[in-house]
Amino acid sequence: MEMEARSELFRLNNLVTSEVSEVAQDTCRGAQQDAYCPAGFWVSWDNFFAQVQDNHNERKQMSNGSSITQFLLLAFADIVQLLHFWLFLGTYLAALLGNGLIITAIACDHRLHTPMYFFLLNLSHLDLGSISTTVPKAMANSLWDTRDISYAGCAAQVFLLLFFISAEYFLLTVMAYDCLSSICNPLHYGTLLGSTACVHMAAAAWASGFLNALLYTANTFSLPLCHGNAVDQFFCEIPQILKLSCLAAYLREAELVTFSAFLFLGCFVFIVLSYVEIFRAVLRIPSEQGRHKAFSTCLPHLAMVSLFVSTAMFAHLKPSSISSPSLGLVVAVLYSVVPPALNPLIYNMRNKEIKDTLWKLFEHGLPQHQ
16 A cells, blocks of 8 residues: 555656656746746746646646547527428438439430530539538438537548548539630540540549548547537538647648648639630630530539639638628538539539430430329
């Protein structure tokens, strides 16, 4: 018994000594007139022991954060919760129907086996994956009146959402190159965008999205959490998770954000320059019918890019002075839920080939059910 007491006393002494040594070094580095280094000088003891206590509390919070097994998502009032469920259900069904029809039309009609429709097929798959990552879980939570999501489920949700959204942005960049080639270099279009080149570009977009999501997810969930487990969003969103992390750990995300910002800015500049060249080429077309056909080819893509970029930029660049939980919810819905539901509508409204294919499939399917 006496040996155990001595051992515990020795351990506590070492712990206090290490805390005192560490804080003393920090105090000496920032010492001014009332605080001097311990080696022969006086120390401002009030500030000194306050730093020791803060250091100990921070370590305790970090150790507590590492034991989190689940997160709590945004809670809704009863009436809002029911409205939230039905709105999400309608939007999700619309996205499933719209993207499913596009996938069916392109797969069943060999005339649509062209580069533009191949990229549109990939885009529809990404939209389905994106909206299926967040909306079903949010609907289930609203239906069963719960808020929790497991730690692994939250990490998977962050990874998949980042993967689909990043890949979609890179694919939209590739589709801008497709528009540019079809209008500015129509004679070399088949050479520039052959089947092999299209597969490689689509694979590069998916792989880039996967790598970006992997880096962000691994970095985010390696940070110690010091501020509980309540996420102020209906899904696991990286900015909300970073708010739970320790301040020092939060700064580690800055390097990755800077790298991604340059990458996404490069894609955005390429899209803008592509459309500058496209508009210049279209305006040189002598016939009005030719100009209308050229614009009709690229306007759906331009509308999707505008919707995607505007909602994403507002979500991440909005000033903190106008931030609020309700505004954050609306913005999150705009960039994660609305684009997958609207993209099929944008393409189908102005795409005669897809509408004709769907109508033929519908007509041929009717006799089988009569």
